Amino acid sequence: MIAVLKSGTTAAQKENLIKWLSAQGLSVHVSEGEYKTVLGLIGDTSKIDMDLLSGLEIVDQVTRISEPFKSANRKFHPEDTVISVTDTAKIGGSNFGLIAGPCSVESEEQICTVAKAVKAAGATFLRGGAFKPRTSPYDFQGMGAEGIELLLKAKAATGLPIVTEIMSISHIDLFADVDVIQVGARNMQNFELLKQLGRCNKPILLKRGMSATLKEMLMSAEYIMAGGNEQVILCERGIRSFDPYTRNVLDLAAVPLLKELSHLPVVVDPSHATGAARLVRPMALAAAAAGANGLMIEVHNDPMHALCDGAQSVTPDQFAEIAKAVATVRTAL
Ligand code: PEP
Ligand code: MN
Numbered sequence: 001m002i003a004v005l006k007s008g009t010t011a012a013q014k015e016n017l018i019k020w021l022s023a024q025g026l027s028v029h030v031s032e033g034e035y036k037t038v039l040g041l042i043g044d045t046s047k048i049d050m051d052l053l054s055g056l057e058i059v060d061q062v063t064r065i066s067e068p069f070k071s072a073n074r075k076f077h078p079e080d081t082v083i084s085v086t087d088t089a090k091i092g093g094s095n096f097g098l099i100a101g102p103c104s105v106e107s108e109e110q111i112c113t114v115a116k117a118v119k120a121a122g123a124t125f126l127r128g129g130a131f132k133p134r135t136s137p138y139d140f141q142g143m144g145a146e147g148i149e150l151l152l153k154a155k156a157a158t159g160l161p162i163v164t165e166i167m168s169i170s171h172i173d174l175f176a177d178v179d180v181i182q183v184g185a186r187n188m189q190n191f192e193l194l195k196q197l198g199r200c201n202k203p204i205l206l207k208r209g210m211s212a213t214l215k216e217m218l219m220s221a222e223y224i225m226a227g228g229n230e231q232v233i234l235c236e237r238g239i240r241s242f243d244p245y246t247r248n249v250l251d252l253a254a255v256p257l258l259k260e261l262s263h264l265p266v267v268v269d270p271s272h273a274t275g276a277a278r279l280v281r282p283m284a285l286a287a288a289a290a291g292a293n294g295l296m297i298e299v300h301n302d303p304m305h306a307l308c309d310g311a312q313s314v315t316p317d318q319f320a321e322i323a324k325a326v327a328t329v330r331t332a333l
Contacts, residue, residue, distance in 0.1 A: 001045040001064050002076055005037040009058040017058065024048065029070070031077040036060070040076040067261070069218040071225035072232070077263040080293075083203045083231050085161045085179050089124045091233055092265035096330060097294030099163055099205075099267065100319055101127035102301075103309035104140065105147035113301050115154035117316030122323045125180065126151065126160040127296060131167045132308060133186045140307040145174050152177055163205055163296075169196040178202070185209050185237055185272075188220050198227015205296075207235040207269070214254055218262055234258055234266045235296060236287075238273030247275025247312070250283055255290040267294035271312045277303065280314050281322045288329045295326065 005014065014037065018028045021041060026048075029040035041048070045064070054062040065075055082092035091097030100118040105111045105128040115126045130147025132140065143150065151162045161179035166172065167187065175181055180203045187193055188209035197204050204224055208217050221232045236255060238248025250273035258266045268287035270280045284295050300306045300313035314322065 001041040001048065001050075001062065003039045003041065003053060003062050004060045005039065005058050006060045007035050009037065013058050017056070021048075029076065031079075033079050036078075038076060038078065040070055040073075042070050067215075067218075069215070069222045069262070071230065072218050072221045072262045072264055074259075074261060074263045079263060081230070081232075081263045081265060083180075083233055083265060085125070085203065089161045089179075091267065091294045093293075095293070096288075096326075097125060097233075097265070097267060098123045098323060098326075099125040099127050099294060099296040100299045101163075102129075102306065103271075103298050103313065104129045104132055104307055105143050105150050105164075106307050108150050108153060110301060111150050111154045112157050114299055114316065115158045115160055117301070118299055118319060119158045119160050121316065121320035122327070123160065123319075125163050126154055126158065127163045127182075127298075128154075129308070130164050131171065133165070133167055133184050134308070145171075148174050148178065155179075166193070166197075169193055172196070172200065175202070180205050180233070183207060183220075188212055188217065191220075191223055194220055194223035195227055198224045198229045200229060202229075203231040203233060204229065205233045205235055205267070207237050208239065208251075208254070210238075210240045210248065212239070214257060214261070218258070221262070221264060232264050233294075234262070234264050235269055236266065236273070236292075237269040237296075246273070246279065248273050250274065250287075252286055252290045255287065255292050259291060265293035266291075267296055268292045269296040271296070271298035271309070271314075275312045277312055277314050277318070280312065281318070281325065284322050284326055285329050288326045289333065291333075297322065 026043040080093040100123040132142035163180040165182040241249040270283035303310040303313040
């Protein structure tokens, strides 16, 4: 249930109402907008007398929310959430996040070369996997802790904040200086991991599971938010279907739909969605046109020799051209 308060409500009146609601066993999520305050009431609201609540002098309107995701729900929080890492690295609202870098960190030279190139092309975040979720245990598993150290070197060299995937909460200490923690498609419903990340104070980039519905994705965001961490970025990265021409099927309708349902920023990963470097540009442009708040693109200095996902990796030059074209689409919007 949500209660929208009238503008002009004093802090003391707000406090009193929150006390009264809490005394009825509800937890109250307060969202202060520019003009309105929205109270999200979480818990068993069946005993709340809606007429009594809506009749209060300071209450503008009361609505029952049927969706099971409360914190992620736009009804709770009408304004777009903006994830702000630095003055120039923000995602959400009118801020577009351009996250670029290799699938995996492979060496200091590789990650620093790519970091410098993508920064020059306008990227606002550097990505790179240190812990890699691979289908085969015999494939390259990532450099682990050393990979994170190399990402931090690339961050020091370029100033780009870093995004990297966590696979186990037992590694969390290694992520102390990571700016955005990625939860990959395979872990979108690793609820224990999500609960633990709900207790950390860093933005989480949550990728859609390969066969997850949008509701399931929002419920996963809810797991993180219910723990107190409201900094969640949703990432559409394609879902599995029957046509083997592409690695996955990019669900672009997810962008406007998620933005309708939730206030959280939505980014699109055209690299994992298609699995083919030549399809990254058109899908990146389409994602920007669909209203995405950002893109995550795999870039490798030598895709032919990449240890992971070379086929879908664009070169730094190709990335620079894509970044320009995306900017043109955004201006046209
Ligand atoms: C990745 O971003 O490197 C990755 C493994 O993506 P996904 O979880 O979407 O497959
Ligand atoms: Mn990859």
